[in-house]
Amino acid sequence: MISGNLSATFYLISGVLFILALRGLSSPETSRQGNFYGIIGMIIAISVTFLSVGNFSSGFVYVIIFLLAGGAIGAFIAFKIPMTAMPELVAGFHSLVGLAAVFVAISAFINPEAFNLGSPGNIKLASLIEMSIGAAVGAITFSGSIIAFLKLQGIMSGAPITFKGQHLLNALILISIIVLTYLLCVSQSSHLFWLLLFISFLIGFLLIIPIGGADMPVVISMLNSYSGWAAAGIGFTLENTALIITGALVGSSGAILSYIMCKGMNRSFFNVILGGFGVTEQSSKDQNKEQRPVKSGNADDAAFLMKNASSVIIVPGYGMAVAQAQHALREMVDTLKKNDIKVSYAIHPVAGRMPGHMNVLLAEANVPYDEVFELEEINNDFANADVAFVIGANDVTNPVAKTDPQSPIYGMPVLDVEKCKSVLFVKRSLSPGYAGIDNDLFYKENTLMLFADAKKMTEDITKNL
Amino acid sequence: MEIDPFIFRLSIFILSIFVGYYVVWSVTPSLHTPLMSVTNAISSVIIVGAIIAALANNEGSIFNSSTLFGYLAITLAAVNIFGGFLVTQRMLAMYKKKKKDKK
Numbered sequence: 001m002i003s004g005n006l007s008a009t010f011y012l013i014s015g016v017l018f019i020l021a022l023r024g025l026s027s028p029e030t031s032r033q034g035n036f037y038g039i040i041g042m043i044i045a046i047s048v049t050f051l052s053v054g055n056f057s058s059g060f061v062y063v064i065i066f067l068l069a070g071g072a073i074g075a076f077i078a079f080k081i082p083m084t085a086m087p088e089l090v091a092g093f094h095s096l097v098g099l100a101a102v103f104v105a106i107s108a109f110i111n112p113e114a115f116n117l118g119s120p121g122n123i124k125l126a127s128l129i130e131m132s133i134g135a136a137v138g139a140i141t142f143s144g145s146i147i148a149f150l151k152l153q154g155i156m157s158g159a160p161i162t163f164k165g166q167h168l169l170n171a172l173i174l175i176s177i178i179v180l181t182y183l184l185c186v187s188q189s190s191h192l193f194w195l196l197l198f199i200s201f202l203i204g205f206l207l208i209i210p211i212g213g214a215d216m217p218v219v220i221s222m223l224n225s226y227s228g229w230a231a232a233g234i235g236f237t238l239e240n241t242a243l244i245i246t247g248a249l250v251g252s253s254g255a256i257l258s259y260i261m262c263k264g265m266n267r268s269f270f271n272v273i274l275g276g277f278g279v280t281e282q283s284s285k286d287q288n289k290e291q292r293p294v295k296s297g298n299a300d301d302a303a304f305l306m307k308n309a310s311s312v313i314i315v316p317g318y319g320m321a322v323a324q325a326q327h328a329l330r331e332m333v334d335t336l337k338k339n340d341i342k343v344s345y346a347i348h349p350v351a352g353r354m355p356g357h358m359n360v361l362l363a364e365a366n367v368p369y370d371e372v373f374e375l376e377e378i379n380n381d382f383a384n385a386d387v388a389f390v391i392g393a394n395d396v397t398n399p400v401a402k403t404d405p406q407s408p409i410y411g412m413p414v415l416d417v418e419k420c421k422s423v424l425f426v427k428r429s430l431s432p433g434y435a436g437i438d439n440d441l442f443y444k445e446n447t448l449m450l451f452a453d454a455k456k457m458t459e460d461i462t463k464n465l
Numbered sequence: 466m467e468i469d470p471f472i473f474r475l476s477i478f479i480l481s482i483f484v485g486y487y488v489v490w491s492v493t494p495s496l497h498t499p500l501m502s503v504t505n506a507i508s509s510v511i512i513v514g515a516i517i518a519a520l521a522n523n524e525g526s527i528f529n530s531s532t533l534f535g536y537l538a539i540t541l542a543a544v545n546i547f548g549g550f551l552v553t554q555r556m557l558a559m560y561k562k563k564k565k566d567k568k
Binding site for chain 2: 021031038042053081094097099106228246247356369
């Protein structure tokens with residue numbers, strides 16, 4: 001058994017190590033060391049907890065068994081998961097943090113003595129409030145992440161699910177959560193505690209179902225943030241510094257990512273949360289459906305264009321992830337480079353289904369990270385480039401966002417792809433993207449549509465180069 | 466005058482939010498996915514609560530309802546800790562600079 005002061009000091013140290021873990025991510029060189037700090041911080045936190053409880057009876061053995069069992073599952077998933085499935089994985093992991101927070105809150109509620117919080121039915125008021133917040137946010141994180149996971153995995157349709165009175169219902173539930181928390185604090189009734197958990201699960205579910213597939217970057221970041229606040233809530237209950245620091249870090253990290261994602265779409269956070277982007281705009285897109293001429297080509301034409309180019313910019317999007325085309329793309333780029341053609345990659349903030357999704361996929365395909373550029377860094381280069389190769393992206397290249405104030409995506413920052421001398425657009429059909437609007441780029445003079453599966457087309461082009 | 470320890474914890478919390486704010490803004494956008502997976506892993510430090518719950522068998526029985534929830538939470542958090550750190554490690558290992566010798 002070590003003293004409370006000593007263990008609190010160690011928790012503080014692991015909190016600091018977690019800060020360093022995030023700090024390391026400011027550049028790829030320092031990131032691996034950062035991750036190492038994080039692991040050390042975790043080991044310290046867990047060991048100190050064992051020492052401070054000081055109970056090495058049979059229970060300890062069980063704890064180790066459960067710890068290793070969970071760890072083995074986690075390690076197995078971490079090694080097996082394909083990089084394209086990273087958004088699902090992160091959503092799944094969020095749900096586990098949420099559920100773990102709920103479970104810890106439940107056991108603290110059932111057995112408050114273990115945590116020094118008073119006795120059942122007579123829990124300290126402050127602790128009960130913190131516990132309720134932790135449990136409610138944890139439950140929302142859990143059910144919300146499950147829905148996000150199902151949508152990303154394709155088990156549930158990515159289309160927004162909306163119904164009449166949805167916002168009213170959600171508002172009522174949110175109010176009832178506050179009322180229930182208050183009543184719970186007054187009465188300490190366990191029935192109210194379970195009811196609070198139940199409606200929190202329900203609201204998490206209801207909040208995420210109206211949000212469509214391409215808004216997932218915002219949702220995942222938001223749930224990331226929630227999982228942090230849940231941890232912080234539990235941290236206050238347990239009076240644990242490591243947990244409070246971590247919760248605050250993760251909470252603000254998720255909030256910043258949500259902000260960046262919303263900005264990338266030029267939408268307000270509430271606009272995304274209230275959901276139904278694709279649905280509400282459905283009517284406006286049908287009006288100018290007249291057939292416009294489109295130039296389409298094959299792999300041969302594309303190869304010819306690229307061979308004669310001196311610089312090519314690649315614009316990857318979610319479609320590249322779906323088609324698993326990142327390796328084929330890298331091979332194509334290698335061939336281009338052998339012909340002394342300058343190649344760079346342009347990544348829109350909301351390309352893919354989670355922040356940084358495209359970067360990870362390109363890194364997986366051995367693309368050096370200093371060839372990959374963010375929107376602001378590269379947008380001016382399109383005007384000087386010969387060929388833009390758009391693979392799996394759509395809405396983020398739509399010039400309508402700059403020209404048509406009527407358009408639902410007006411004002412969204414887009415890549416200035418149309419300024420290139422020629423644009424190669426790999427796509428399966430002319431169908432509109434997620435926002436449900438036609439892409440003007442398809443009909444531009446200098447655009448050549450390549451109708452095919454992204455991976456197959458890229459391979460064919462490589463053969464023809 | 467005595468200050469409630471809650472205020473100290475609140476101070477840590479608020480200051481950590483600010484630390485988090487500045488640290489996360491300095492994260493390069495290309496590492497946002499590893500950022501999410503590592504924040505996932507570290508938020509599983511909630512396992513300390515789970516361990517306390519699991520080891521608090523005051524009635525002598527290992528599996529009463531409170532400890533049972535503790536064990537469940539340990540398992541979930543452990544999946545996340547190992548999975549989160551390892552998958553981050555795996556991703557970060559892939560980020561390479563331009564090399565002279567092409568692979």
